[in-house]
Amino acid sequence: xxxxxxxxxxxxxxxxxxxxxxxxxxxxxxxxxxxxxxxxxxxxxxxxxxxxxxxxxxxxxxxxxxxxxxxxxxxxxxxxxxxxxxxxxxxxxxxxxxxxxxxxxxxxxxxxxxxxxxxxxxxxxxxxxxxxxxxxxxxxxxxxxxxxxxxxxxxxxxxxxxxxxxxxxxxxxxxxxxxxxxxxxxxxxxxxxxxxxxxxxxxxxxxx
Amino acid sequence: xxxxxxxxxxxxxxxxxxxxxxxxxxxxxxxxxxxxxxxxxxxxxxxxxxxxxxxxxxxxxxxxxxxxxxxxxxxxxxxxxxxxxxxxxxxxxxxxxxxxxxxxxxxxxxxxxxxxxxxxxxxxxxxxxxxxxxxxxxxxxxxxxxxxxxxxxxxxxxxxxxxxxxxxxxxxxxxxxxxxxxxxxxxxxxxxxxxxxxxxxxxxxxxxxxxxxxxxxxxxxxxxxxxxxxxxxxxxxxxxxxxxxxxxxxxxxxxxxxxxxxxxxxxxxxxxxxxxxxxxxxxxxxxxxxxxxxxxxxxxxxxxxxxxxxxxxxxxxxxxxxxxxxxxxxxxxx
Numbered sequence: 001x002x003x004x005x006x007x008x009x010x011x012x013x014x015x016x017x018x019x020x021x022x023x024x025x026x027x028x029x030x031x032x033x034x035x036x037x038x039x040x041x042x043x044x045x046x047x048x049x050x051x052x053x054x055x056x057x058x059x060x061x062x063x064x065x066x067x068x069x070x071x072x073x074x075x076x077x078x079x080x081x082x083x084x085x086x087x088x089x090x091x092x093x094x095x096x097x098x099x100x101x102x103x104x105x106x107x108x109x110x111x112x113x114x115x116x117x118x119x120x121x122x123x124x125x126x127x128x129x130x131x132x133x134x135x136x137x138x139x140x141x142x143x144x145x146x147x148x149x150x151x152x153x154x155x156x157x158x159x160x161x162x163x164x165x166x167x168x169x170x171x172x173x174x175x176x177x178x179x180x181x182x183x184x185x186x187x188x189x190x191x192x193x194x195x196x197x198x199x200x201x202x203x204x205x206x207x208x
Numbered sequence: 209x210x211x212x213x214x215x216x217x218x219x220x221x222x223x224x225x226x227x228x229x230x231x232x233x234x235x236x237x238x239x240x241x242x243x244x245x246x247x248x249x250x251x252x253x254x255x256x257x258x259x260x261x262x263x264x265x266x267x268x269x270x271x272x273x274x275x276x277x278x279x280x281x282x283x284x285x286x287x288x289x290x291x292x293x294x295x296x297x298x299x300x301x302x303x304x305x306x307x308x309x310x311x312x313x314x315x316x317x318x319x320x321x322x323x324x325x326x327x328x329x330x331x332x333x334x335x336x337x338x339x340x341x342x343x344x345x346x347x348x349x350x351x352x353x354x355x356x357x358x359x360x361x362x363x364x365x366x367x368x369x370x371x372x373x374x375x376x377x378x379x380x381x382x383x384x385x386x387x388x389x390x391x392x393x394x395x396x397x398x399x400x401x402x403x404x405x406x407x408x409x410x411x412x413x414x415x416x417x418x419x420x421x422x423x424x425x426x427x428x429x430x431x432x433x434x435x436x437x438x439x440x441x442x443x444x445x446x447x448x449x450x451x452x453x454x455x456x457x458x459x460x461x462x463x464x465x466x467x468x469x470x471x472x473x474x475x476x477x478x479x480x481x482x483x484x485x486x487x488x489x490x491x492x493x494x495x496x497x498x499x500x501x502x503x504x505x506x507x508x509x510x511x512x513x514x515x516x517x518x519x520x521x522x523x524x525x526x527x528x529x530x531x532x533x534x535x536x537x538x539x540x541x542x
Contacts, residue, residue, distance in 0.1 A: 027276075035266045057278075138258070139262055139263060142258045162262065189252050189255045
């Protein structure tokens, strides 16, 4: 079954009304997806201002080209493809990413944070995800580690673990093969694990 | 811990629920048999959990308004332009395209017209050999003179009236001269019992050849009068006692004005010659019935030897390519 047959009926209706020039339909599409798009872009580009600008640019481009959308994929996939492409292009051009990681202006983490991460990563612990989310220090470390990944690795992890897309949709959004998604995601998680372990071992290396 | 990348891929797919039930069973069997693989699975699961646990950040307030403003800036169908549908916009674009095409076509047409006008001014004018304007009625109406033609293409329009007592011979000579010089296509003939009219429309070269052959009939003429048409209708220049050489010289001028001037000169000259003493001698010479004709004939000085000169001159002189319209009327003399 192709994706076109699974197209979200609500989206299809809104897109059709958009094509007829109905402003309310456009507003509904923007309101429906603006937060998800912004969140994904923010996690990839790691900058609030850039994320806001890229989100705006994404919707402008989508509405400009709404007549060219041929419903071969879902509107959701098409929208995220535009957003991710714009963001990755921006990241390639931007040199600020490395210097300004999200909510982590300095590379130093507190000892408490490192201990917390160590405890989280230890094999025997099985923490509650909600508790992890509420721990700001841990989130800060995670965002920093995410920002340290390559652009392609960061994008594939964000689409899978934050946006929750399946592999097939990730392949369509990124325009790559399904096998590439599997291998890229595997390497991305492996690299992320190494970055996190490096953070845990900072204290030990300093004490030596 | 060193893990095979393929095993890592399999474990990640297991975590993400991308495996078939059979593959899931296989992975579970691997985990239960190899503690290292089990440990790696837990590491990857925690990575996933850490990223998944990151707080969801909402778009800043006013995002919708910012997008609308950006769209309005780019004149898209939202806000003030919301009343126009994309189909209407497409129709507008088509209309604009048609207008552009029409404008280009108009420009091309204008350029073509200008090119034709410029070409007609600049390009050398080629005058094809004229065809005969023939009529069976007397007097013949010759093709009207086209006004304001350039000097080299000006037409000579004239009428040569020949009166003769030897009408049949003269008429036969004219016919023969026409045939000999291949001027049949340039001549139209109107004939009555006591008059013939040959309307000649040919080049000056053709006229010179014809006149050279007609020289022999001049001795049989009672009178030869050339009427040169001027710009004033009905007021031709009349050249009495005109000689073939004079006709050729008048017709051979490069402009109509010049032809008229020469015709006037010859008219005055011939009129004076008529008034000079000794005219009687000339009349006697020309009169075939005179007694003098029986004696040794005095050759006509003007005409003697001129056909040869004309024949030579036609090969040496470059005649203007202009047209000559000459009506030759042969009338029985009284």
